Amino acid sequence: MEISRVMHKPNTWSLTEQELADLHAWAEGRQDRAVRRRIVEDAVAGLSVSRSAQALGVSRPTVTAWRQRYATHGLAGLEHRPRSGRPVRIDEADVIAATLAGPPPPQHAWSARALGDHLGLSHTALGKVWQRWQIKPGAADPTVVLPVHPPLSCHRSELLAAGAHADGRAFVVIAEAVPSGPGRAGAATAEERQMRYAALTAVMQQAQPEDLKDGAGHHSTHAESQPLHRTAATSRPETATDLSAPAPPFTGRWSGRRIHVVTWGDGDIGLFGGAQQHKAPASMGWAATICLLAQLELLHQPQRARVALDTLTDAARSLSEAPPGTPFRWLRAAQGETAPRRRATHRAFDQMELGSFNEKLVIEAVRVAGTLSRVEIAQRTGLTPQAVSRITRNLLTTGFLAEDQRRSTGKGKPRVPLKLQPAAACAIGIHVDPEKITHVLVDLCGNVRDSRCLPVTPESDPESCLEWMTRTTTEAVRAAGTLGTKLLGVGVAAPGPLDMNEGVLLSPPLWSKWGEFPLQTELSRMLGLPTLLEKDATAAAIGEHWLGSGESSTDFVYLYLGAGAGSGAFLNGDVYRGASGNAGEFGELTAYALGQLTPEGGPSMVPECAPMSAVVAQAGQAGFVVPGGEVAYDAVCAAAAAGDQRAVSAIRAVARILSRGAVAMTDLYDIDLMIVGGPAVLPEVAELYLAEISTAVNRFPMARQARTVRVTCSTLSASAAAVGAAAGVFNMTFAPRLRTHNGAGA
Secondary structure: OEEOOOOEOOOOOOOOHHHHHHHHHHHOOOHHHHHHHHHHHHHHHOOOHHHHHHHHOOOHHHHHHHHHHHHHHHHHHHOOOOOOOOOOOOOHHHHHHHHHHOOOOOOOOOOHHHHHHHHOOOHHHHHHHHHHHOOOOOOOOOOEEEOOEOOEEEOOEEEEEEEEOOOOOEEEEEEEOOOOOOOOOOOOOHHHHHHHHHHHHHHHHHHOOHHHHHHOOOOOOOOOOOOOOOOOOOOOOOOOOOOOOOHHHHOOOOOOOOOEEEEEOOOOOOOOOOOEEEEOOOOOOHHHHHHHHHHHHHHHOHHHHHHHHHHHHHHHHHHHHOOOOOOEEEEOOOOOOOOOOOOOOOOOOOOHHHHHHHHHHHHHHHHHHOOEOHHHHHHHHOOOHHHHHHHHHHHHHHOOEEEOOOEOOOOOOOEOOEEEOHHHOEEEEEEEOOOEEEEEEEEOOOOEEEEEEEEOOOOOOHHHHHHHHHHHHHHHHHHOHHHHHHEEEEEEEEOOOEEOOOOEEEOOOOOOOOOEEOHHHHHHHHHOOOEEEEEHHHHHHHHHHHHOOOOOOOOEEEEEEOOEEEEEEEEOOEEEOOOOOOOOOHHHHHHHHHOOEOOOOOEOOOHHHOHHHHHHHHHHHOOOOOOOOOEHHHHHHHHHHOOOHHHHHHHHHHHHHHHHHHHHHHHHHOOOEEEEEOOOOOOOOHHHHHHHHHHHHOOOOOOOOOOOOEEEEOOOHHHHHHHHHHHHHHHHHHOOOOEOOOOOEO
16 A cells, blocks of 8 residues: 655644633533534644544544634634525525434434534524424434425335426435345444435535525535535526426336325426325425435435435436436336345355354354344255254354344244344454554444544654553453453554565555564564454455445455555455455556556556545645644545535545546456545545546446446445454454365365
């Protein structure tokens, strides 16, 4: 992985005693202002943006934005205000979508004051919106009542279709989701919901008719981190196209389901003869309503929602290339039409000596599905009912499985689904990065139980770093209580090049004191625990396979963007590491794809393969100045989120170069899923990266007519490498593998 350091600007903050007194007086007795006060105090104390964000539990762009506003406007800059040039009107659907997306960690649910503070609304106005929509923030299985005419209650709803016309007519089609048997347990993580919210809001703006933006009250209320607005035609002439044109494909598609159509604008959409139609009020935006429905799906059926939302996003992106006046239409594929290809399922071996394999087979089947009954386990694995009964009894006794709530299948005795027990095991994941070392403790279901960070510099020596890792592991295991006694091992993710077989880092960039350091051996010796070493992009791919978007895919590539750019791959249902653990060298493939060669014919360095520093450099060349005391990359992302075209153009330009390397990966591996994540892919700018990469991998590859590549954001995002390192321990322990006589996996 190619790496270049993102430089920090020197701290120039200083306040007089009177200014500090004024700041405290302004925040006194106002809990909603406490975070903004602390952000300013941290800046005065010389804390970096990253340290301040971690301590306060907010995002780095949020810290950057408030610092910039205070530096420019003083206390007045800490007050919320509506966006310039827009009337003070609230898009209530956007407020509800933000509510469902949730707050940054460690908070689990928005309070009225906190969300009002975030959106720039009074908590009184926000409370009235919540009351009107009958929503309870933080509910595990929320119900939202759309204030349409007549009102529409959405519990476990599913977005089936959407369309919009240049004259302001628009619609969404909704129905309650149809249970599809056992699914992946649990909702999408808060981090994924927030990223999806920002990215989908950004891209749906280009599909929303101007008449709706100006006449139906769709005005975003975000004051500190507005979603990016992709460039789209601002004036679409009237055409004769009728939105009812897609009606024939709908016929019989959802027969037997109660269909609801919510409409905007004048005139009859006329899509369904038997559907219940609802008229949307001016306070409820079309694009924001789609984002709201997406959030509901991510809470109750995340796996199905991800595929549908990615196709919806692609449809909205394609509108930017269509002639002006082209209507937007999206139709959800019927269940099973676009189901991801599942990897070849391991089948059972009933010989006694393969009992361990069969136990892992059962654990794997339950992990992928979320919950399974004993009958379903037998169907999926090929084990006999007697073998399943014996194995599940053992796994229940040892605590690896737990019984879930019984479910009825009609006639006969209700089935008892089984699920993994999160507290059955845990693993430590450590990501060694040139900017910081991240340490997490993860349970068997992927929940991060403990997370800690250590900032590092080029002068950080391996001995002090290992001492911190050892001490932190001891503290995290102790803090985990009973769970800590079930520690399986430690996974370490590090940038390449490395020698995985020997456990050695091979002169990591920006660490002059490390040289060829035997990280795996030394850490295992100090901890007295089994330790694995993975390339960070490969670790991220393992984590995504176990816990995220790649869980049901046969083949996918994880594109990891941080201080450098790298890739990890799952092929034929298993991680692909190569002979030494360095498979997927992204920088060199990108150089070859671009024809950037050295005089000797080898690949040259591609600056954009260090995306964070490249974005900062290109923004600087365009005249963007990073405020003093800020993390440069975070400042550029915050500016891009606020609409600064210098920042937006810089990110797009870097993403465009990275997309050529992504095309090479697509041709090399013949994959149909690419997951993009890492520290560079912040929610505020994720859509810029995804749009450029998705366009390229579906336009340039040789086999583009034979497949469509779905490009989606990582569900683990910035923590992907650390969580993936822990998932690597689970993968090594529980993934069903047969061993040949020489110990190699079969």
